[in-house]
Amino acid sequence: MTSVVIRAEALVKDYGSVRALRGVDLEVEHGEIFGFIGPNGAGKSTTIRLLLDLLRPTSGEVEVLGQNPAAGGPELRSRIGYLPGELAMSGNRTAREHLEYMVRLRGGSGANRLEPLAERFGVELDKQFRGLSKGNKQKVGVVQAFMHSPALLILDEPTSGLDPLLQREFLDLLLEAREAGATVFMSSHVLREVEEVAGRVAIIRSGEIVDVENVRVLRNRAGQHVEFKFGEVVSQEDFAGLSGLTDLEVTGHSLSAVLRGSPDGLLKAAARHEVVSWSASNLDLEELFMDFYRMPDET
Amino acid sequence: MFNETYPITAGVLHDQRRSLTVWGSAMAGITVMYVSIFPVMGGLDIEALVSSFPDALVEALGYNEIGTASGYISSTVFGLLAPIILAVFSIGVGSRLIAGTEEDGTLELELASPTSRRAIYVQRLGALWADIVLLVAVVSAVTWAMVVGLSLDVAFMNLVAASIGLGLLVLGFGTIALAVGAATGRRPVAIGVAAAITVVGFMFDAIGPTIDAGWMMAVSPFSWYMDNNPLSQGFDVVGTAMLAVLPLAVGAVGLIGYERRDLMV
Ligand SMILES: Nc1ncnc2c1ncn2[C@@H]1O[C@H](COP(=O)(O)OP(=O)(O)OP(=O)(O)O)[C@@H](O)[C@H]1O
Ligand SMILES: [Mg+2]
Numbered sequence: 001m002t003s004v005v006i007r008a009e010a011l012v013k014d015y016g017s018v019r020a021l022r023g024v025d026l027e028v029e030h031g032e033i034f035g036f037i038g039p040n041g042a043g044k045s046t047t048i049r050l051l052l053d054l055l056r057p058t059s060g061e062v063e064v065l066g067q068n069p070a071a072g073g074p075e076l077r078s079r080i081g082y083l084p085g086e087l088a089m090s091g092n093r094t095a096r097e098h099l100e101y102m103v104r105l106r107g108g109s110g111a112n113r114l115e116p117l118a119e120r121f122g123v124e125l126d127k128q129f130r131g132l133s134k135g136n137k138q139k140v141g142v143v144q145a146f147m148h149s150p151a152l153l154i155l156d157e158p159t160s161g162l163d164p165l166l167q168r169e170f171l172d173l174l175l176e177a178r179e180a181g182a183t184v185f186m187s188s189h190v191l192r193e194v195e196e197v198a199g200r201v202a203i204i205r206s207g208e209i210v211d212v213e214n215v216r217v218l219r220n221r222a223g224q225h226v227e228f229k230f231g232e233v234v235s236q237e238d239f240a241g242l243s244g245l246t247d248l249e250v251t252g253h254s255l256s257a258v259l260r261g262s263p264d265g266l267l268k269a270a271a272r273h274e275v276v277s278w279s280a281s282n283l284d285l286e287e288l289f290m291d292f293y294r295m296p297d298e299t
Numbered sequence: 300m301f302n303e304t305y306p307i308t309a310g311v312l313h314d315q316r317r318s319l320t321v322w323g324s325a326m327a328g329i330t331v332m333y334v335s336i337f338p339v340m341g342g343l344d345i346e347a348l349v350s351s352f353p354d355a356l357v358e359a360l361g362y363n364e365i366g367t368a369s370g371y372i373s374s375t376v377f378g379l380l381a382p383i384i385l386a387v388f389s390i391g392v393g394s395r396l397i398a399g400t401e402e403d404g405t406l407e408l409e410l411a412s413p414t415s416r417r418a419i420y421v422q423r424l425g426a427l428w429a430d431i432v433l434l435v436a437v438v439s440a441v442t443w444a445m446v447v448g449l450s451l452d453v454a455f456m457n458l459v460a461a462s463i464g465l466g467l468l469v470l471g472f473g474t475i476a477l478a479v480g481a482a483t484g485r486r487p488v489a490i491g492v493a494a495a496i497t498v499v500g501f502m503f504d505a506i507g508p509t510i511d512a513g514w515m516m517a518v519s520p521f522s523w524y525m526d527n528n529p530l531s532q533g534f535d536v537v538g539t540a541m542l543a544v545l546p547l548a549v550g551a552v553g554l555i556g557y558e559r560r561d562l563m564v
Contacts, residue, residue: 105409
């Protein structure tokens, strides 16, 4: 088995005159949970639809599980579980009818996991699909994507509509799938949703990958917010020029700053005064991520 | 068994069970209503009435043989009501089965499943054809029951010939809608093209004979179906063949378009 599960090279996709992807390069490795993050209209769903052979590339190469999606056809798709970004299912069928239909389309694969998974997520199997709430519909989508234990899960904004408890359950399911050897490619608007489980993330904006990074590295880069209270009045100069320290604010007895990297210099400088209290909290990755969103469009 | 081998066709038919019951009942009702009037009209000497119409009008209405049972059933049920009503059904369903489900997104999971586009196309087309076979069978069976019950002079084999013609005609319009929808992904386009061909075909068949425009009848599916009055004359090989070729050819072209296109589910 190839160790690269998804490979895209200089992938370009036009919708008529609209260029949705401007040369996307991606490599997702076997067994990883890969986050695909970007704002609305960045090209996440477009990339995903190219992986599933719903769309054909304008130019560039794409390979899934070692095969071109069009050439791989049904056999390739039998090893993929897909959760669409906008799940639409006929309102007249019950959830059970929908899931049993998917089982039949997959030649019987997944029949034995239908009930257990549905129960785990509390899917209302015998209600008409149109009568389900948004979150309950999404659960049906989750079950059909995982049911046949696919080698590759392609999930387009999977947690949208799920309450925190079910998001938790969903993340557990993801980890179990990875444990069983599956690879996961999941998109989201926000890093927070994938931060906990993802190994690496790619950030896409306006049809271009602007960064591919390990989540831990991103976290380090995001840094910590530190605060000190001193027993005496301190001055800005005592802390100026320390490496990794930004947004420094010193007023009277207190100091607040953002620290990236080693805390050594800051602690030693602080120790020259009487420290009454101190705290350090991880900065929300979202703030770092927002910088990517705001980066000027250089096209 | 069928469920496993043709899950998509089976799924569509299952979804349609209620609407098919309604359409089937409506077709049966209309057939009963119209055929049962025929014996009553015998007393009104309808032929005398029709013969007072201008020839061109009689021709356009297809009322040449209105006085005979087969002529009457041709002019009403088989030549007018069933083709038009079933064409509406067929175009509606044909445009929905691929273009409609693509537009509303309900086709997405099916497309992402281990099913080829070809299988999706063929099985959905199969469901459309099954619908039409079923509804035409209702019209034919009810007509035959009335013919026997009222002792009308219609030959069984001629009814079979007319039913096959009717089925193929309607199937043609529905297949055009499905194929155009599959090739474009746009339901309104599918409905527009199929409806335009139906209406123009109908008008050519009606106007052609009155203005001596043979080419109009040559290209009109309605003429292929009705020109030789299958209910009184039986099978017309050439017309039937033309009617059979239309859906097959259009169906094949639609499939080629569908396999090549970006799908916008
Ligand atoms: N069918 C279409 N026709 C024309 N343009 C399209 C079509 N689908 C998407 N686009 C455009 O392509 C770009 C990428 O869209 P895409 O749906 O891939 O974004 P996304 O990252 O999935 O966004 P979201 O987070 O809102 O789902 C957008 O600019 C969008 O307007
Ligand atoms: Mg999207």
